[in-house]
Amino acid sequence: MRKITIEPVTRVEGHGKVTIMQDDKGNITQTRLHIVEFRGFERFIQGRPYWEAAVVVQRLCGICPVSHHLAAAKAMDVVVGAGAGDGLTPTGEKMRRLMHYGQIFQSHVLHFFHLASPDLLFGIDADPAIRNVLGLAVTPEFTDIAVQAVMMRKYGQEIIKATAGKKIHGTGAIPGGINKHLTQEEKEQFLNGPDPMNIDKMIEWAHAGLDLLKGFHKANRAIIDDFAFHESSHLSLVRKDGALDLYHGVLRAVDTNGNRILDDVDYQDYLTYIDEEVRSWSYMKFPYLRSIGKKDGWYRVGPLARMNTCDFIDSPLAQKEFELFRAYTGGKVNNHTMHQHWARLIEILHSAEEMKRLLNDPDLYSGELTTSGARQSEGVGLIEAPRGTLFHHYRVGEDDLIEMANLIVSTTNNNEPMNVAVNKVAVAQMTGQREITEPMMNAVEVAIRAYDPCLSCATHALGRMPLEVTIVDQDNNVIDRKLR
Amino acid sequence: MKILIYGYGNPGRRDDGLGVLFAEAIQSWAADSELDYICCDSNYQLNIEDADNIAAFDIVVFADATVEEAIEDFKLTRLQPSAKQSFTMHSVSPEFVLDLSARLTETPPEAYLLHLRGFEWDFMAKLTDKAASNLTAALEMMKPLLSSAEEYSLATTVDLLNNYCR
Numbered sequence: 001m002r003k004i005t006i007e008p009v010t011r012v013e014g015h016g017k018v019t020i021m022q023d024d025k026g027n028i029t030q031t032r033l034h035i036v037e038f039r040g041f042e043r044f045i046q047g048r049p050y051w052e053a054a055v056v057v058q059r060l061c062g063i064c065p066v067s068h069h070l071a072a073a074k075a076m077d078v079v080v081g082a083g084a085g086d087g088l089t090p091t092g093e094k095m096r097r098l099m100h101y102g103q104i105f106q107s108h109v110l111h112f113f114h115l116a117s118p119d120l121l122f123g124i125d126a127d128p129a130i131r132n133v134l135g136l137a138v139t140p141e142f143t144d145i146a147v148q149a150v151m152m153r154k155y156g157q158e159i160i161k162a163t164a165g166k167k168i169h170g171t172g173a174i175p176g177g178i179n180k181h182l183t184q185e186e187k188e189q190f191l192n193g194p195d196p197m198n199i200d201k202m203i204e205w206a207h208a209g210l211d212l213l214k215g216f217h218k219a220n221r222a223i224i225d226d227f228a229f230h231e232s233s234h235l236s237l238v239r240k241d242g243a244l245d246l247y248h249g250v251l252r253a254v255d256t257n258g259n260r261i262l263d264d265v266d267y268q269d270y271l272t273y274i275d276e277e278v279r280s281w282s283y284m285k286f287p288y289l290r291s292i293g294k295k296d297g298w299y300r301v302g303p304l305a306r307m308n309t310c311d312f313i314d315s316p317l318a319q320k321e322f323e324l325f326r327a328y329t330g331g332k333v334n335n336h337t338m339h340q341h342w343a344r345l346i347e348i349l350h351s352a353e354e355m356k357r358l359l360n361d362p363d364l365y366s367g368e369l370t371t372s373g374a375r376q377s378e379g380v381g382l383i384e385a386p387r388g389t390l391f392h393h394y395r396v397g398e399d400d401l402i403e404m405a406n407l408i409v410s411t412t413n414n415n416e417p418m419n420v421a422v423n424k425v426a427v428a429q430m431t432g433q434r435e436i437t438e439p440m441m442n443a444v445e446v447a448i449r450a451y452d453p454c455l456s457c458a459t460h461a462l463g464r465m466p467l468e469v470t471i472v473d474q475d476n477n478v479i480d481r482k483l484r
Numbered sequence: 485m486k487i488l489i490y491g492y493g494n495p496g497r498r499d500d501g502l503g504v505l506f507a508e509a510i511q512s513w514a515a516d517s518e519l520d521y522i523c524c525d526s527n528y529q530l531n532i533e534d535a536d537n538i539a540a541f542d543i544v545v546f547a548d549a550t551v552e553e554a555i556e557d558f559k560l561t562r563l564q565p566s567a568k569q570s571f572t573m574h575s576v577s578p579e580f581v582l583d584l585s586a587r588l589t590e591t592p593p594e595a596y597l598l599h600l601r602g603f604e605w606d607f608m609a610k611l612t613d614k615a616a617s618n619l620t621a622a623l624e625m626m627k628p629l630l631s632s633a634e635e636y637s638l639a640t641t642v643d644l645l646n647n648y649c650r
Contacts, residue, residue, distance in 0.1 A: 041607060044607045056496070058496060059494060059496025059497055059607050059609075060607075062494045062528030062529050062575075063528075063529075063575075065528065110531065110532065114532055129567050130567070132567070133532050133584065134567045134580065134583055134584050134587065135567075137584055137587035137588055138587055143587075143588075146584075146587070146588060147588060149532060150532050150533050150535055150536050150584070150588065151533075151536065153531060153532055153533040154533035154536055154537070157533055167526065167527045167528075168494075168495065168504060168526060168527060168528060169495070169496060
């Protein structure tokens with residue numbers, strides 16, 4: 001038996017490695033993706049005043065602090081009696097939505113234009129040194145794409161800064177609402193700023209990104225359709241009427257045949273429906289639907305899942321693209337792992353359309369900022385983060401201090417799907433192979449990357465992550481090692 | 485001449501906030517000293533949009549916490565553009581930002597990285613005593629350099645900074 005390990009080193013937390021076991025005939029007998037999830041944060045926040053949570057949770061992750069900020073704020077809305085997500089003032093809810101769609105926009109743009117599109121445009125087998133936005137920038141035919149990536153990211157970051165108050169440890173969302181309005185100057189800047197920093201240019205470029213992917217798909221069906229394909233269930237929030245909604249809704253899950261296995265339930269009761277399994281070989285838990293059980297109750301979250309669970313998209317341009325997306329699989333559940341990128345681009349377009357609609361809404365510029373009601377002892381806040389459904393659950397004592405916190409982050413929800421995707425790639429690429437080649441490493445990386453996992457937590461100084469590939473035999477003798 | 489001090493890291497993770505605290509301290513000092521050619525910015529980490537953000541400046545000094553044991557307190561290095569990228573996936577290095585800026589703009593800045601030695605990375609918005617001491621020492625070194633830029637040309641200021649690079 002041989003063991004192949006793909007391991008990022010120098011990690012204290014948030015690290016991941018891939019272990020692939022081969023028997024003596026070269027058959028893949030087992031694959032495991034290990035990600036060290038940091039759980040200490042839930043203990044850390046116990047004993048702190050509940051109103052600090054929305055700011056303090058941003059210490060957890062420097063990659064998607066806005067998602068944690070908003071999920072915690074939504075949970076604390078319940079605690080202050082402001083309702084679960086839909087009880088805020090119009091200004092409070094719409095400012096938060098603008099913040100969230102700004103974040104989705106910039107996060108998805110980074111993923112597709114910086115990380116995914118170079119894989120497609122240069123090929124999965126290409127040198128990793130050029131498979132990024134810099135590779136696009138130095139290639140004349142792709143330079144415009146690099147410029148678009150940079151400026152779209154910048155636009156989303158500016159939206160976050162304007163709504164959250166600042167880039168680090170934003171304070172915009174507070175229990176029961178928001179702490180500021182948008183100004184008329186900011187409205188003018190975001191709607192009608194000089195090219196390219198205006199919303200119409202963002203929508204135009206979002207569309208261009210979709211055209212880029214669809215063009216590549218047309219010419220390379222096998223890569224986009226077959227790579228890391230696997231069947232699964234899918235879970236996300238949807239709006240009560242079935243529309244795609246990344247900020248608030250009810251929990252819906254469908255199985256691989258499209259049957260509803262979680263039928264629009266109130267997420268305050270998530271523990272009734274979802275549990276987490278602990279496996280001896282992994283620090284990260286494995287969530288599953290209680291009604292299905294540990295073995296088959298796992299599900300995917302994220303852009304692909306959201307396209308599978310929602311009935312429609314409530315913005316015209318994204319709805320047209322959604323119809324094309326659904327038509328490709330004849331209306332059936334889409335299990336093509338690489339279609340995550342297609343779904344992500346539809347969400348970029350939808351986010352841009354939503355930002356335009358919100359920026360033109362007068363509620364952003366005046367109106368009550370907060371509301372409150374009867375104090376509650378417990379609250380759950382869910383949000384569709386860029387990588388998928390994010391759960392925050394808190395219990396607060398009569399002394400206003402947090403007694404219990406439970407977080408299920410998007411990457412945890414995708415734990416089993418990522419393991420399955422890695423297995424599919426390993427079997428396809430490494431069966432019978434005695435050495436790990438660069439293209440094999442790339443393939444594993446691309447399969448993991450499709451889920452856009454958050455492998456890096458907040459402490460970036462410790463988080464620089466070379467990729468180490470080690471092959472050992474059954475006696476743990478190193479046969480081969482590669483470092484990227 | 486325009487100079488940008490860009491600190492990055494997470495001030496909610498103890499010494500990881502060294503870069504951000506350095507930028508904030510310089511911002512406060514520059515405002516008090518009316519050195520309006522000095523601008524400051526900060527974020528959790530660097531990303532691709534920073535290629536555009538730095539393009540408006542003649543000199544950029546990135547400030548970041550480091551775990552390198554070979555650095556006793558702090559170290560200034562001159563940056564060269566580099567396409568090297570880690571598997572971290574959601575952030576890029578200052579060298580990468582500089583390289584991308586050079587590719588997409590006509591006038592990339594002279595760029596430096598101030599490495600500030602940190603020691604603890606827990607969930608706490610407070611530096612360790614040793615890190616706070618390193619921050620103070622770095623500020624004492626950088627302030628005279630930055631204020632002298634008011635009198636000197638860009639070339640001279642770059643020479644001065646280069647003299648402090650190790």
